[in-house]
Amino acid sequence: MEAKVTIIGAGVIGLAIAEELSKKFNKIFVVEKNKKFGQETSSRNSEVIHSGIYYPTNSLKAKLCVEGNKMLYDFCIKHGIPHSRCGKLVVATNLKEEKILNKILNQAIRNGVKDGQLISREKALELEPEIFCTKALHFPSTGIIDSHGLMKRLEANATINGVSFAYNSEVVKIERIEGGYAITVKENNIQFIFTTEYVINASGLNADQIAKTAGAFQKAYKIHYWKGDYFAVGNGKNKKINRLIYPVPQTNVVGLGIHATLDLNHGMKLGPDSTYLQSNTIDYSIDKKKQTAFLLAAQKYLPFLEFEDLHPDQAGVRPKLQLPGEPVRDFIITKETASGHPNFINLIGLESPGLTSCLAIGHMISKLLDN
Numbered sequence: 001m002e003a004k005v006t007i008i009g010a011g012v013i014g015l016a017i018a019e020e021l022s023k024k025f026n027k028i029f030v031v032e033k034n035k036k037f038g039q040e041t042s043s044r045n046s047e048v049i050h051s052g053i054y055y056p057t058n059s060l061k062a063k064l065c066v067e068g069n070k071m072l073y074d075f076c077i078k079h080g081i082p083h084s085r086c087g088k089l090v091v092a093t094n095l096k097e098e099k100i101l102n103k104i105l106n107q108a109i110r111n112g113v114k115d116g117q118l119i120s121r122e123k124a125l126e127l128e129p130e131i132f133c134t135k136a137l138h139f140p141s142t143g144i145i146d147s148h149g150l151m152k153r154l155e156a157n158a159t160i161n162g163v164s165f166a167y168n169s170e171v172v173k174i175e176r177i178e179g180g181y182a183i184t185v186k187e188n189n190i191q192f193i194f195t196t197e198y199v200i201n202a203s204g205l206n207a208d209q210i211a212k213t214a215g216a217f218q219k220a221y222k223i224h225y226w227k228g229d230y231f232a233v234g235n236g237k238n239k240k241i242n243r244l245i246y247p248v249p250q251t252n253v254v255g256l257g258i259h260a261t262l263d264l265n266h267g268m269k270l271g272p273d274s275t276y277l278q279s280n281t282i283d284y285s286i287d288k289k290k291q292t293a294f295l296l297a298a299q300k301y302l303p304f305l306e307f308e309d310l311h312p313d314q315a316g317v318r319p320k321l322q323l324p325g326e327p328v329r330d331f332i333i334t335k336e337t338a339s340g341h342p343n344f345i346n347l348i349g350l351e352s353p354g355l356t357s358c359l360a361i362g363h364m365i366s367k368l369l370d371n
């Protein structure tokens with residue numbers, strides 16, 4: 001075999017897996033269709049290091065997020081990656097929401113998030129004098145990260161350990177052969193084939209298509225695209241908070257509700273919202289007509305905001321496994337031996353908290369290859 005391991009996709013997940021596996025294997029290839037790493041979902045997110053509070057107990061999302069949170073902070077400190085453990089408040093604005101705070105705190109505790117604290121309105125206003133709330137949850141372990149800096153370091157570490165990166169190279173076909181797989185790659189309209197013992201499908205929004213290319217698995221995987229728009233906050237209002245501020249999530253809404261996040265330059269963004277893209281085609285345009293809805297949602301807890309403080313910012317697309325109205329699904333990270341694809345690992349539906357979980361996912365894949 002020409003390669004021991006081939007990783008399809010150089011988003012934060014493929015890069016973290018490459019970095020981790022490079023500690024024990026030689027001949028690792030990362031094949032990426034874009035001209036450099038992290039050009040898709042990994043550069044179109046909130047850059048939040050989540051604590052892991054909302055996900056169902058024992059789900060991969062909960063486990064990998066809680067583990068990944070700690071691993072990511074340690075990695076940032078070790079490699080000098082800009083980050084801030086700024087903390088987060090989940091704010092209730094009425095009695096009904098206050099009751100939900102207790103449920104969120106209990107779920108966080110079940111997930112192993114130990115630092116959450118229910119705080120009074122007075123205490124919340126000591127932390128964030130400009131917000132409105134009646135009670136809040138404070139999670140000091142939530143933070144923000146320079147995701148580009150993280151990916152650059154992961155790529156550099158992997159390269160130092162001998163990983164080969166093939167950019168501008170799109171995987172178009174995967175065939176099972178004796179002892180592994182033959183991968184057909186298209187590079188500048190030229191196709192070539194190489195062989196590999198292991199395949200790791202970390203191709204994000206395309207992961208279901210790549211799985212399909214490789215043949216039948218037990219179940220056909222189907223990713224549904226859900227877009228998230230952001231509006232940036234200007235006019236100096238971005239300086240009015242120092243932590244991430246989230247509303248209490250509504251039970252019938254997909255996503256966490258319009259929340260306020262910060263970046264490392266103290267820029268403030270509202271969003272992302274969550275819109276199902278029926279066409280399943282990538283769309284990064286921002287619908288300016290949403291500005292009033294974003295303002296009204298955020299004014300409930302950021303009363304200082306005015307219409308002219310907001311302007312359209314970025315958008316990202318989540319690869320979700322559920323359709324509108326269906327229950328939230330967990331990440332799929334699975335070795336496909338039972339489906340007749342030994343040494344083939346699919347990672348499907350890697351939406352949030354994928355960035356936070358990336359290093360824990362690297363560890364998990366490393367263990368899956370051992371078994």
Ligand SMILES: Cc1cc2nc3c(=O)[nH]c(=O)nc-3n(C[C@H](O)[C@H](O)[C@H](O)COP(=O)(O)OP(=O)(O)OC[C@H]3O[C@@H](n4cnc5c(N)ncnc54)[C@H](O)[C@@H]3O)c2cc1C
Pocket residue numbers: 008009010011012013014031032033034037038039040041042043044045046047048049050169170171172202203204205206210227228272315316317318319350351352353354355356357
């Ligand atoms: C709006 C939004 C906000 C989010 N906020 C957060 C957050 O604050 N915190 C958090 O933890 N997570 C967050 N996430 C989730 C996080 O961004 C993702 O989980 C993570 O970036 C997924 O990384 P990935 O490597 O799987 O995907 P991607 O970054 O999409 O990478 C997949 C790569 O595969 C490549 N590829 C696809 N097909 C092929 C092919 N045929 N051949 C070769 N290469 C191919 C693509 O070009 C791409 O580079 C957010 C996501 C969204 C959309």
